[in-house]
Amino acid sequence: MANLQRYFIELAYDGTHYHGWQVQPNAVTVQQALDKALSTVLRTPIETVGCGRTDTGVHAKEFFAHFDLEAIADSPLSVDNAVRSINAVLGPDIAIKNIFTVDAEMHARFSAMLRSYQYHIHFCKDPFRHNYSWLLRDEPDLELMNEAAKIIMEYTDFSCFSKSNTQVKTNNCKISRAEWVKVDGGFVFYISADRFLRNMVRAIVGTLLMVGRKEITPEDIRGIITSKNRSNAGASVPACGLYLTEVKYPMTGGE
Template sequence: DALQKFPLQGVRGLNALLPFDIAVHRIFAVDDEMHARFSATQRSYEYHIHFQKDPFLHNRSWLQRDKPDTELMNQAAAIIMEYSDFSCFSKSNTQVFTNNCKIVNARWEQTPNGIVFKISADRFLRNMVRAIVGTLMMVGKGEIAPQEVRKIIESKNRSNAGTSVPACGLYLTEIKY
């Protein structure tokens, strides 16, 4: 109740208590049944990669020496959107009821410093985005053809997919309810 009467003070107060990497911008009422994790209908992530040493990007983006072929990577990303069972991209021994997700967007874009992978889905499995990026990097480096992503997904076997890329480039960018 006090937060509704004094929203600016509530935001400032919460931000004063929170660590630097978490920020509150707004406070608003939600239904009592609302759950921050389970009520979400869509989540979006970005994975950032850069190609020149930059102290401002250290631990914020993954440094790669060679530029991958993003056109081939986007062909493979389009294939990923055709599927719903992503067992091959899930960390092993997780306690989930299903490995099904509905991916609505998956694409690579050029940035001034490198490339960024943007992906949105109704839900994600543990380690899924980093495993997808690792697999798409295999395509971009010419290690596998884009069509081979179909075989990887259909195998439902984590060991067939690419390695999990470092966490430093991964960002949760949006949650929709």
């Protein structure tokens, strides 16, 4: 049997018309579309492993997956040609940016050191933000939300912001950035951590908006987090405003 080379593939996608990243029965997903395109172009069955699992409607400006294959250099397709050919097969809402070789131990999900997300909200109806930002009628208090965001960074156990029964070993995450920034016509929430729990960012945003609407105080965040109870936190905000924007690995290639 020939030795296999591990490849990382960097891509971006508009998640509006997909039921998230991960392959699932009776639903169109990004992974399904990517695996089909790779298998068609590379002329062999390909199964990718993604750096995470985005939910239905969530977008990714930067996403990585890996797959194993006999060296592309030994096939009729060069890496550059493979990128162009795969993009030609994919629909317009998924774009391959790069394919590069990595060591066999590198793993798209488990080797990632940092992930960053953005959540976008706007306050006036805008057809060009539909499906890409969440429209709110009233502007929340930015200063209060940032005060609460700083408090969140003091903690590591975020059980209160996670979906239940997710079968993870720990609910601990190290958040290195949590900040709201005012932009033209809206706000953007920036958050970075070594890992995220399922639905965590959307639950955090929903809880911070409760602070911004003065339904709770920033200090109330402490009790919510220490309760480790999802029902005490805010509702999950819609997926349309959420973007995975950065994934960092301990390597120079592909960064």
